[in-house]
Amino acid sequence: MGRNGTGLGLAVFWGTVKDHQGYIDVQSEEGHGTIFMLYFPVTGNADFVKPATMIAHDIRGREEKILVVDDARQQREISSTILRQLNYDVATVASGEEAVRYLKENRADLIIPDMLMDPGIDGLETYERILTHTPGRKAIITSGYAEMERVKKTLTPGAGSYLKKPYTLENLGQAVKEELRKSSPP
Numbered sequence: 001m002g003r004n005g006t007g008l009g010l011a012v013f014w015g016t017v018k019d020h021q022g023y024i025d026v027q028s029e030e031g032h033g034t035i036f037m038l039y040f041p042v043t044g045n046a047d048f049v050k051p052a053t054m055i056a057h058d059i060r061g062r063e064e065k066i067l068v069v070d071d072a073r074q075q076r077e078i079s080s081t082i083l084r085q086l087n088y089d090v091a092t093v094a095s096g097e098e099a100v101r102y103l104k105e106n107r108a109d110l111i112i113p114d115m116l117m118d119p120g121i122d123g124l125e126t127y128e129r130i131l132t133h134t135p136g137r138k139a140i141i142t143s144g145y146a147e148m149e150r151v152k153k154t155l156t157p158g159a160g161s162y163l164k165k166p167y168t169l170e171n172l173g174q175a176v177k178e179e180l181r182k183s184s185p186p
Contacts, residue, residue, distance in 0.1 A: 015164060059173030061088040064180055068092045069099040069113035069126060079112065086173045096126030103130055110179055115143035127159055138182065140175050
């Protein structure tokens with residue numbers, strides 16, 4: 001924790017299991033390998049699931065410009081694919097420094113920076129630098145780790161919300177829609 005990783009990794013895996021009220025049983029024997037057994041609660045109620053077409057319609061954009069900032073290429077691709085499916089105009093950059101440069105010459109209605117990026121500045125510093133040029137910039141902070149102190153500090157100057165990875169079309173789309181609905185500061 002507190003160090004940049006290579007992507008989603010075990011922290012997100014653990015977070016996903018925990019978020020679904022599951023647990024992991026690990027059995028390891030030197031020379032024989034390791035077995036990970038995942039346990040999740042059983043549910044027989046499928047009525048709570050909304051059809052995907054209804055979900056996408058409820059959270060569909062109006063071609064607003066979104067900037068995704070993530071050091072992991074795969075994560076940029078996942079985010080941009082989801083957002084394009086929801087009718088957003090998407091640009092991506094691989095670092096906080098690139099995001100700051102991009103926004104000096106281009107517009108974005110919303111930025112979605114990853115909290116931990118390697119090398120370079122993290123999501124908090126990226127957002128703080130962007131705010132010096134464009135106060136009130138709308139943002140959604142993302143991370144594969146649990147909400148930590150730096151995430152809380154990023155939310156203080158005005159980032160709208162925190163979205164834990166891995167995210168789905170529905171929760172990313174809902175977070176973007178909610179943040180874009182908020183009125184911009186004067």
